[in-house]
Amino acid sequence: MNELMMASPMARAKSELTGNQVNVSLAATFEHTVGTPCCDNPKIQTKNVDVFYAENHAIQDVSLDMGANEVTALIGPSGCGKSTYLRCLNRMNDSIDICKVSGDFILDGEDIYAKSQDPVLLRARVGMVFQKPNPFPKSIYDNVAYGLRIHGLTQNKAELDDMVEDSLRKAGLFEEVKDRLNAAGTSLSGGQQQRLCIARTIAIQPEVILMDEPASALDPIATAKTEELIAELKENFTIVIVTHSMQQAARVSQRTAYFHMGRLIEVGETDQIFTNPQHELTEKYITGRFG
Amino acid sequence: MSLITLIFLLLVLAMFTYFIGKQKIYAQYQAQPKSPGRRILTLPKYFGYVAAMWSLFPALLVWMLIELIEAPLINHQITNYLASQQIEVGENLSLYLNEIKNIEASHLADIEPIKQAIYHRYTQLNTLANNSKNVIVMAIALLMSIYILKRIKVDTAARKIFEKIIELILLMAASIAIMTTIGIVLSVLFESVRFFGEVPVMQFMFGLEWSPQTAIRADQVGSSAAFGAVPLFLGTLLISFIALLVAVPLGLFSAIYLSEYASVKFRTVAKPILEILAGIPTVVYGFFAALTVAPFIRNLGESIGLSVASESALAAGLVMGIMIIPFVSSLADDVLSAVPKTMREGSLGLGATQSETITKVLLPAALPGIVGGVLLAASRAIGETMIVVMAAGLAANLTVNPLAAVTTVTVQIVTLLTGDQEFDSAKTLAAFALGLMLFLTTLVLNMIALYVVRKYREQYE
């Protein structure tokens, strides 16, 4: 575990600087994904996923399952396609004109990209917390109530109040904002905004929650709270989390997938990945010894 | 030597000075001992610029001064000449001199001998003045050139001087624009004050009747002037309101379509086309309103049993609304596009539909900018004249019926001031008072718009 602590931002920056070298070694060594892409009780299954941004082949032939009621962590160097892959799972990439997605995406046996699938309802089932906090320019209360209102999830004001409070509590924000629920969401600090976005997402109780670096703007205390929340949420939900923090991945996830240059290099039980990585690239990345 | 030749010579000299000055500094740089480290030096061209300006500007300044005193000086000489020749010119000297100056050489023979003599004297003086002017200006330019070329050396703070001169030129341009604006406002203000000396402010602002025809003779009946501006402002409001009723929904909806739904290709084609609407001359809109829309409305009204005036507020308002669509759509499109993409994704990611995202997140976020666009469109509508002249008529009716003929402030200003008018009757002065009111109204609207837009900008920066 000590070695994991060394995977500092410095080491990551270094790995980016030497990206070319890595590429060469990747071409030499990558043949297929190492580990176990499938799992026993999958909530989401993806097969042979390719994503293009115009000419840029951002995801190349990735097959990966995400188990129900567990946390899957996606790790890998910056620009390797973690966000891109994550956004495919709730069809967020539909709104990017140049983005072309192919492959099989199955949620509970349903094809996510089927013609009959309504992306609006899909996104209500597969919620997302974005990399950058993006509260609406509305009050804190209205931010959280937004999803509840558009889906008509509450019968009356009192119920709405309860749900808002409950979601804010779960996101560890309620105590800080309970006196100013009518203040603008954008007036909060960056970390508070991120927790507001988490509250907003869990308020509508999606089945799957996709989190794109939810803790990157948080201090250690708020990060710990968020991790607690994730542990709690996984009892009822399925969670996919992108993170740059090895420690975080090790703490919160049951399975970890390592991406590199648009490819899924290795996937497996989190304990195994961090203690006994099979692939050379994975090992280099998690120990911070690139190049 | 003509004007063009003089300018040409001055420019050639300035250019020459530029090259010599530049060359001189260049040579001095070369002559300097090479220091070990690379020192950064002011480029020789800046010395050239400074030298060129020295040769040009004092000469131009003197030229301007000479131009100013030339005419009075010649007049003075002629007057002296007249006096010395004991020629009687009657009481109006300047008129007489003008007559002499306007004599054409080809008709000289037909003119009485005295005038011929004066004319000759005049041309003689004129040529003398011209020649000496040319000589003086060229001499100054030349002297300054030689002086500066001798003086300029490596230590001259050429770049600093050059920057100062550039700054001065820019300042002059800016102050001309500002002074003109201030001048216009002040002149309108002074004339208005004169008007309010004749017609009480209260009567002007709250009077319900507008008929600016003053009696020419005191005993004339039926044409005592009334300067109540309420009907005009009501007419302006009515037409602007109709115009906004057309422009706001159409402009807003097309902006939403362009920024949220349209493909990039469609957008790049459609947006400029929409903006062309603002570039069509208003007189074209005017006859479109008067010849197409107004008759159409009248026929439509008659077919359902309404009486519609042949010139109606509705026709003018509708067409004006079309004209100001781009003011609303362009600004609304800009602010909608400025709402960060992450905001859209946040909403879509919660399972909101696109229209929910637009009405619940984007429009509220962009609202200040949209309001700004609407206010800009409103001040444009209030100031518009041509369409109203052609389609809404001149009758100052006190009505809010869109089917009746009404008139607006701007139209009345035009009618008050066109034709032969004395510029000190209450009637013409009223135009300035109206102008002042209009100016204040649009100023306030613009200030609100700017304030709202600025406040909006701070939000996402």
Ligand SMILES: Nc1ncnc2c1ncn2[C@@H]1O[C@H](COP(=O)(O)OP(=O)(O)OP(=O)(O)O)[C@@H](O)[C@H]1O
């Ligand atoms: N909207 C887009 N348009 C075009 N290319 C994109 C877009 N988004 C991502 N890409 C490209 O796809 C590749 C993967 O990007 P992605 O955002 O998925 O990386 P990431 O792994 O999430 O990186 P980070 O850790 O920095 O967030 C990059 O090469 C990027 O340039």
Ligand SMILES: [Mg+2]
């Ligand atoms: Mg990312």
